[in-house]
Amino acid sequence: MTRRSLETAYRLARDRYAELGVETDRALRAAARIPVSMHCWQGDDVGGFEGAGAALGDGLAVTGNYPGKARTADELRADFEQARALIPGTQRLNLHACYAETNGRRVDRDRLGPEQFSNWISWARGLGLGLDFNQTYFSHPLVKDGCTLSHPDPAIRRFWIQHGIRCREIGAAMGRGTGRTCLTNLWIPDGAKDTPADRRGPRERLVESLDAIFRKRIDPRLNVDAVEPKLFGLGSESYVAGSHEFYLGYAVSRGKLLTLDAGHYHPTEGIADKISAVLQFLPEIALHVSRGVRWDSDHVVTLTDDLQSIAQEIVWGGYTDRVRIGLDYFDASINRIAAWVIGTRNMQRALLSALVAPVERIREAEQSGDRTARLALLEEAKTLPFAAVWDYYCETAEVPVGERWLAEVKRHERDVLSRRG
Numbered sequence: 001m002t003r004r005s006l007e008t009a010y011r012l013a014r015d016r017y018a019e020l021g022v023e024t025d026r027a028l029r030a031a032a033r034i035p036v037s038m039h040c041w042q043g044d045d046v047g048g049f050e051g052a053g054a055a056l057g058d059g060l061a062v063t064g065n066y067p068g069k070a071r072t073a074d075e076l077r078a079d080f081e082q083a084r085a086l087i088p089g090t091q092r093l094n095l096h097a098c099y100a101e102t103n104g105r106r107v108d109r110d111r112l113g114p115e116q117f118s119n120w121i122s123w124a125r126g127l128g129l130g131l132d133f134n135q136t137y138f139s140h141p142l143v144k145d146g147c148t149l150s151h152p153d154p155a156i157r158r159f160w161i162q163h164g165i166r167c168r169e170i171g172a173a174m175g176r177g178t179g180r181t182c183l184t185n186l187w188i189p190d191g192a193k194d195t196p197a198d199r200r201g202p203r204e205r206l207v208e209s210l211d212a213i214f215r216k217r218i219d220p221r222l223n224v225d226a227v228e229p230k231l232f233g234l235g236s237e238s239y240v241a242g243s244h245e246f247y248l249g250y251a252v253s254r255g256k257l258l259t260l261d262a263g264h265y266h267p268t269e270g271i272a273d274k275i276s277a278v279l280q281f282l283p284e285i286a287l288h289v290s291r292g293v294r295w296d297s298d299h300v301v302t303l304t305d306d307l308q309s310i311a312q313e314i315v316w317g318g319y320t321d322r323v324r325i326g327l328d329y330f331d332a333s334i335n336r337i338a339a340w341v342i343g344t345r346n347m348q349r350a351l352l353s354a355l356v357a358p359v360e361r362i363r364e365a366e367q368s369g370d371r372t373a374r375l376a377l378l379e380e381a382k383t384l385p386f387a388a389v390w391d392y393y394c395e396t397a398e399v400p401v402g403e404r405w406l407a408e409v410k411r412h413e414r415d416v417l418s419r420r421g
């Protein structure tokens with residue numbers, strides 16, 4: 001496809017959408033402004049560089065051993081830039097505390113500070129990239145009996161509280177350094193493999209620990225905090241202290257963001273419907289867009305009905321300023337840069353698709369009580385010439401159209417990744 005034929009296809013599509021009252025030019029501009037926070041951890045299988053020595057665990061598992069994964073922060077940054085060059089729209093980068101650069105020294109998690117992230121911050125500033133952050137409550141010897149902030153031993157809790165506090169300060173430094181508000185998201189694995197006799201104690205301790213972490217006020221222009229619930233996990237099949245109800249109550253009562261992870265609910269339970277429900281009580285929320293296959297397996301995000309519903313709820317609900325969209329998946333069985341590109345392009349694709357949908361028409365039908373027309377229009381909307389709009393969006397964003405990005409990834413694999421040991 002030449003630029004000319006892409007433009008011709010776009011013009012035809014634009015006219016078709018205009019018949020339904022949709023202005024595609026406006027949708028393109030809106031799509032370009034919605035940031036998607038790309039998770040650094042797809043680039044190296046949630047490994048990190050702090051050298052704590054612990055293997056990935058504590059509720060997380062990555063399968064696959066595709067060659068060429070980033071071994072250093074410099075490699076990860078280079079890989080991320082390679083991925084980003086193939087993705088339209090606005091991105092942010094979501095880091096984890098275990099991606100600290102400690103310069104060969106051992107800096108434990110309760111000691112981390114902005115110094116260990118200064119490379120990340122100056123690099124991001126140079127690229128005009130916003131940063132998000134996460135405490136790392138896994139892959140560490142002080143995750144005891146699968147627990148951190150809810151552990152009965154006060155010394156363990158103190159260590160992890162300190163980590164939580166430090167990370168919020170690092171988040172603030174990221175916000176200051178990049179000029180964009182950082183979201184620091186807290187997820188812990190705490191729970192029980194088998195039926196516990198005490199479900200109350202860990203939750204009471206968790207509230208106390210969280211309150212200690214959030215005691216210090218941080219300028220919300222620099223950093224905002226989120227808490228991420230989960231219903232079950234690897235090794236926490238029977239009980240999770242930080243469940244959905246727990247954190248919903250916590251977020252509402254403490255003015256924190258709630259992070260809805262698409263893999264953290266029962267297998268047929270989507271997060272799309274939760275968005276407008278929790279936004280009645282919270283000013284802002286965050287998302288971890290993921291894809292669970294039978295369980296919270298964190299597969300690469302594909303263009304599923306679930307994904308499209310999430311995008312529709314954000315866009316159709318008028319919530320683009322109140323939902324911080326992030327991705328959370330990790331697949332080590334395919335080229336990791338391709339995994340980033342596929343998932344992020346799909347998120348963007350779903351957002352653009354929601355932006356050009358003739359939702360006004362569909363709502364008119366709904367409001368007039370014409371459910372027949374609502375269903376008919378929803379179905380017809382599915383095969384409008386969206387591909388022409390998406391291709392044109394990529395073309396004008398100067399990123400590869402269609403599958404052309406794959407050739408770039410293959411070239412990079414040959415020239416760069418295959419040379420890594």
Ligand code: RNT
Nearest residue numbers: 041046134187261288328
């Ligand atoms: C785990 C949570 C959490 C992690 C990342 C690495 O179930 O989804 O968000 O995936 O922090």
Ligand code: ZN
Nearest residue numbers: 228261288328
């Ligand atoms: Zn998550």
